[in-house]
Amino acid sequence: MNQLDYFFKPKSVAIVGASRDPKKIGHVIFRNFVEGKFAGKIFPINPNAEELFGHRCYPSVLSVEEKIDLAVITIPAPIVPQALEECGKKKIPAVIIISGGFKEIGNVELENEVSRILKKHKIRAIGPNCIGALDPYSGVDTFFLPRYKLERPGKGKIAFISQSGALGSVVLDWMAMKGYKISKFISYGNAVDVDEADLTEYLANDKETDVICAYFEGVKEGRKFYDVAKKISSRKPLIVLKGGTTSEGTSAVASHTGSLAGSAEIYSTAFKQAGVIQAKDLEQIFDFARVLSTQPAPKGNRVQIITDGGGYGVMTTDWLIKNGLQLAKMSHQNIEKIKKACPPHVVVKNPIDLTGDADTERYKIAIESAMEDPNVDMVAVIILFQIPTLTPDIVDVVSAISDRKQKPLIVLAAGGRYTEVLKKSLEDFGVPCFSYPEGAAEALRALYEYGCCVNAKGAKR
Amino acid sequence: MNQLDYFFKPKSVAIVGASRDPKKIGHVIFRNFVEGKFAGKIFPINPNAEELFGHRCYPSVLSVEEKIDLAVITIPAPIVPQALEECGKKKIPAVIIISGGFKEIGNVELENEVSRILKKHKIRAIGPNCIGALDPYSGVDTFFLPRYKLERPGKGKIAFISQSGALGSVVLDWMAMKGYKISKFISYGNAVDVDEADLTEYLANDKETDVICAYFEGVKEGRKFYDVAKKISSRKPLIVLKGGTTSEGTSAVASHTGSLAGSAEIYSTAFKQAGVIQAKDLEQIFDFARVLSTQPAPKGNRVQIITDGGGYGVMTTDWLIKNGLQLAKMSHQNIEKIKKACPPHVVVKNPIDLTGDADTERYKIAIESAMEDPNVDMVAVIILFQIPTLTPDIVDVVSAISDRKQKPLIVLAAGGRYTEVLKKSLEDFGVPCFSYPEGAAEALRALYEYGCCVNAKGAKR
Numbered sequence: 021m022n023q024l025d026y027f028f029k030p031k032s033v034a035i036v037g038a039s040r041d042p043k044k045i046g047h048v049i050f051r052n053f054v055e056g057k058f059a060g061k062i063f064p065i066n067p068n069a070e071e072l073f074g075h076r077c078y079p080s081v082l083s084v085e086e087k088i089d090l091a092v093i094t095i096p097a098p099i100v101p102q103a104l105e106e107c108g109k110k111k112i113p114a115v116i117i118i119s120g121g122f123k124e125i126g127n128v129e130l131e132n133e134v135s136r137i138l139k140k141h142k143i144r145a146i147g148p149n150c151i152g153a154l155d156p157y158s159g160v161d162t163f164f165l166p167r168y169k170l171e172r173p174g175k176g177k178i179a180f181i182s183q184s185g186a187l188g189s190v191v192l193d194w195m196a197m198k199g200y201k202i203s204k205f206i207s208y209g210n211a212v213d214v215d216e217a218d219l220t221e222y223l224a225n226d227k228e229t230d231v232i233c234a235y236f237e238g239v240k241e242g243r244k245f246y247d248v249a250k251k252i253s254s255r256k257p258l259i260v261l262k263g264g265t266t267s268e269g270t271s272a273v274a275s276h277t278g279s280l281a282g283s284a285e286i287y288s289t290a291f292k293q294a295g296v297i298q299a300k301d302l303e304q305i306f307d308f309a310r311v312l313s314t315q316p317a318p319k320g321n322r323v324q325i326i327t328d329g330g331g332y333g334v335m336t337t338d339w340l341i342k343n344g345l346q347l348a349k350m351s352h353q354n355i356e357k358i359k360k361a362c363p364p365h366v367v368v369k370n371p372i373d374l375t376g377d378a379d380t381e382r383y384k385i386a387i388e389s390a391m392e393d394p395n396v397d398m399v400a401v402i403i404l405f406q407i408p409t410l411t412p413d414i415v416d417v418v419s420a421i422s423d424r425k426q427k428p429l430i431v432l433a434a435g436g437r438y439t440e441v442l443k444k445s446l447e448d449f450g451v452p453c454f455s456y457p458e459g460a461a462e463a464l465r466a467l468y469e470y471g472c473c474v475n476a477k478g479a480k481r
Numbered sequence: 482m483n484q485l486d487y488f489f490k491p492k493s494v495a496i497v498g499a500s501r502d503p504k505k506i507g508h509v510i511f512r513n514f515v516e517g518k519f520a521g522k523i524f525p526i527n528p529n530a531e532e533l534f535g536h537r538c539y540p541s542v543l544s545v546e547e548k549i550d551l552a553v554i555t556i557p558a559p560i561v562p563q564a565l566e567e568c569g570k571k572k573i574p575a576v577i578i579i580s581g582g583f584k585e586i587g588n589v590e591l592e593n594e595v596s597r598i599l600k601k602h603k604i605r606a607i608g609p610n611c612i613g614a615l616d617p618y619s620g621v622d623t624f625f626l627p628r629y630k631l632e633r634p635g636k637g638k639i640a641f642i643s644q645s646g647a648l649g650s651v652v653l654d655w656m657a658m659k660g661y662k663i664s665k666f667i668s669y670g671n672a673v674d675v676d677e678a679d680l681t682e683y684l685a686n687d688k689e690t691d692v693i694c695a696y697f698e699g700v701k702e703g704r705k706f707y708d709v710a711k712k713i714s715s716r717k718p719l720i721v722l723k724g725g726t727t728s729e730g731t732s733a734v735a736s737h738t739g740s741l742a743g744s745a746e747i748y749s750t751a752f753k754q755a756g757v758i759q760a761k762d763l764e765q766i767f768d769f770a771r772v773l774s775t776q777p778a779p780k781g782n783r784v785q786i787i788t789d790g791g792g793y794g795v796m797t798t799d800w801l802i803k804n805g806l807q808l809a810k811m812s813h814q815n816i817e818k819i820k821k822a823c824p825p826h827v828v829v830k831n832p833i834d835l836t837g838d839a840d841t842e843r844y845k846i847a848i849e850s851a852m853e854d855p856n857v858d859m860v861a862v863i864i865l866f867q868i869p870t871l872t873p874d875i876v877d878v879v880s881a882i883s884d885r886k887q888k889p890l891i892v893l894a895a896g897g898r899y900t901e902v903l904k905k906s907l908e909d910f911g912v913p914c915f916s917y918p919e920g921a922a923e924a925l926r927a928l929y930e931y932g933c934c935v936n937a938k939g940a941k942r
Contacts, residue, residue, distance in 0.1 A: 186790030197897035269799035276791030330737030331645030436658035
């Protein structure tokens with residue numbers, strides 16, 4: 021068993037600082053474990069209380085008779101070292117130190133002391149100054165923000181690592197609303213022990229994770245992260261958003277996490293060499309992750325567009341080209357097949373414009389032909405659901421074709437509530453949906469780049 | 482009275498082709514007028530019916546005794562010329578020809594005949610092959626898509642012109658869902674008479690319109706549009722999204738509207754010279770429109786960032802710089818004022834990081850100081866509503882400050898349902914909100930460019 025497993029799949033958890041006061045972080049976290057889906061044993065550690073939510077309180081981890089896999093530390097910074105010594109004596113393999121008040125406010129010596137204790141007892145630690153970990157499979161949840169302000173996503177295949185706690189919680193909240201699902205979510209703060217490289221390597225071997233996403237401002241040990249990234253990037257997509265890419269942004273980083281943001285060019289080049297997929301903003305991370313976690317790697321960059329609105333087809337063409345992709349040229353045989361099945365005003369080029377009186381049957385023939393055509397690597401289907409002739413069974417047809425996973429397929433659709441309901445259904449079936457051509461084209465580019473990386477290494481997904 | 486007024490504020494409307502069959506376009510449009518907010522007279526024209534929704538049917542516009550301001554033509558293309566002759570005899574000043582089947586499918590001669598009849602009778606016409614016009618103030622609504630598939634936005638200050646009908650309806654639907662409000666919405670199709678230049682000029686003088694947005698693939702008469710744009714662009718922001726900006730996109734345009742998309746560079750240069758604000762995608766049109774319709778023109782490009790999350794501040798810094806904006810340097814006096822009012826861990830630089838324990842009072846002092854500081858031209862306020870110490874009254878404080886319109890102020894906030902509710906409140910108060918730094922920075926850049934255009938002409942908004 022990997023020692024990092026104890027962070028995500030502990031059989032027993034001690035909350036050091038579990039409190040009766042609902043405003044205290046230790047209270048919120050303990051409650052997460054009691055009321056959430058965590059199925060293991062829970063031990064509240066609090067010398068001043070006898071009982072909490074029906075659980076007997078212990079004055080110290082040392083007074084717990086049973087084995088403890090994970091300790092979550094929520095007590096003030098000055099008394100953290102003592103608590104860690106006790107964790108060491110108790111042979112607890114993993115601790116998450118939520119408490120702030122260390123290096124980030126200048127208390128370097130206190131953080132060094134924490135580091136020494138962890139090494140002495142061979143404890144692995146996430147934090148300090150972090151929000152910790154969330155694993156919807158095991159029910160581990162150290163996020164201390166109330167659920168009405170911060171929703172939690174369901175079980176999925178996307179892992180997210182964030183140096184910044186605030187940013188991490190915003191992303192989590194937004195993912196939950198969007199219906200994106202996660203495997204693990206980790207805010208690692210000051211990284212006194214476990215850092216972005218450790219977590220990336222761990223997630224690369226995690227069966228619940230298909231795609232790894234990360235936000236950070238600086239890397240603790242550049243070479244270590246580079247080596248890990250290079251090793252895993254052809255096996256599992258690794259998407260990184262780097263904060264601080266301008267000199268002004270770099271200065272802002274110094275005031276924020278005190279990291280050395282470094283030159284954007286150096287990072288960018290290193291990321292590229294290591295096969296890391298770089299995202300330019302938060303939304304793009306998840307646009308990439310949605311496509312990379314659901315679609316097979318393409319063999320090339322030739323995209324077939326199928327649309328029922330000419331204008332959307334034009335804009336999508338523009339954005340695909342701007343992203344270095346090509347318009348596919350379908351075989352003569354398939355072109356004739358589609359032409360035969362459609363009325364004469366349908367334009368069977370690229371884009372294929374099924375026009376404003378398209379129906380589900382027309383889409384079915386066009387999409388199936390594109391999916392089996394040897395000259396097509398990826399298919400972008402634009403569905404303007406508003407047109408009068410189109411019925412909602414288009415969702416079933418597209419999902420069924422996508423399910424065969426012959427090649428990447430994405431859907432573009434924009435509109436109001438009616439459209440959003442149908443898009444949500446497609447997303448639930450594993451078909452990535454986009455509102456606008458720009459985001460869709462960038463996601464296909466990322467998929468293509470990953471495909472190149474996979475094909476170059478001869479690896480298979 | 483401008484003849485184009487009859488399209489939007491008619492006192493009486495005839496629907497040529499009003500039908501009892503709910504699947505017919507003439508039925509849907511007539512119903513829009515009967516059941517909608519239109520307060521004028523309505524005449525269904527249908528030789529085969531006696532009555533429709535309690536309204537007497539007429540066999541022709543000529544059999545209507547009263548004056549008709551606007552005729553909406555929904556009959557098949559071959560019989561459109563005859564209907565137009567009758568409109569001419571009846572001295573109807575304006576017609577919207579919804580019917581398709583003209584130049585777009587090769588029937589050039591039929592379209593030329595329509596053109597001749599219109600000129601002969603001095604009728605102004607929108608269309609053919611279009612969705613027509615929507616005016617939430619007067620209740621004119623020729624959009625023939627059912628409301629459950631296509632919602633309608635409320636009364637506002639943003640006008641939208643679209644050459645493409647499908648694209649227009651998608652945009653309309655999406656705006657309605659987002660709560661963006663409009664003054665007028667026009668899909669003008671083949672533009673046999675009224676074109677993008679006529680509509681732009683008309684909207685420039687329209688009191689209900691503060692910002693004009695347009696999507697087109699090609700301009701009918703380049704010089705005419707250029708002259709109009711140049712004339713109005715320092716008085717009212719004109720935002721254009723041009724479809725077909727790559728050579729592949731240009732080919733797609735040819736298959737779509739048959740327009741000559743022209744060189745992207747030529748358009749781009751001409752737009753710039755004419756003071757047109759160019760949008761790169763649909764979402765950006767409305768990001769720009771929201772900011773331009775609510776915020777004053779800035780005097781310069783110096784932006785003060787105020788945040789409660791360091792990571793978001795870093796990313797916003799990066800994007801502002803990438804968009805050619807500068808970080809403002811607040812006066813010593815204001816910096817000291819904020820420092821005095823905040824705990825020592827608050828970072829009073831640019832970004833001002835109020836940190837994760839910020840409250841409404843801290844935001845109030847920081848925003849007010851930035852708004853009155855002579856070294857600040859625009860203010861970007863990042864509010865991560867998830868932090869425990871922040872209460873919803875931040876919405877009231879930010880709205881009240883923004884209402885003074887001292888200088889542009891926008892809000893950045895991302896998250897789930899709780900955050901979305903508060904953002905919607907801010908938007909309703911006229912504070913433009915953005916989820917991600919990229920979109921926010923691009924919108925501030927557009928505002929700055931418009932400010933330059935206004936300042937250069939010495940004009941005032």
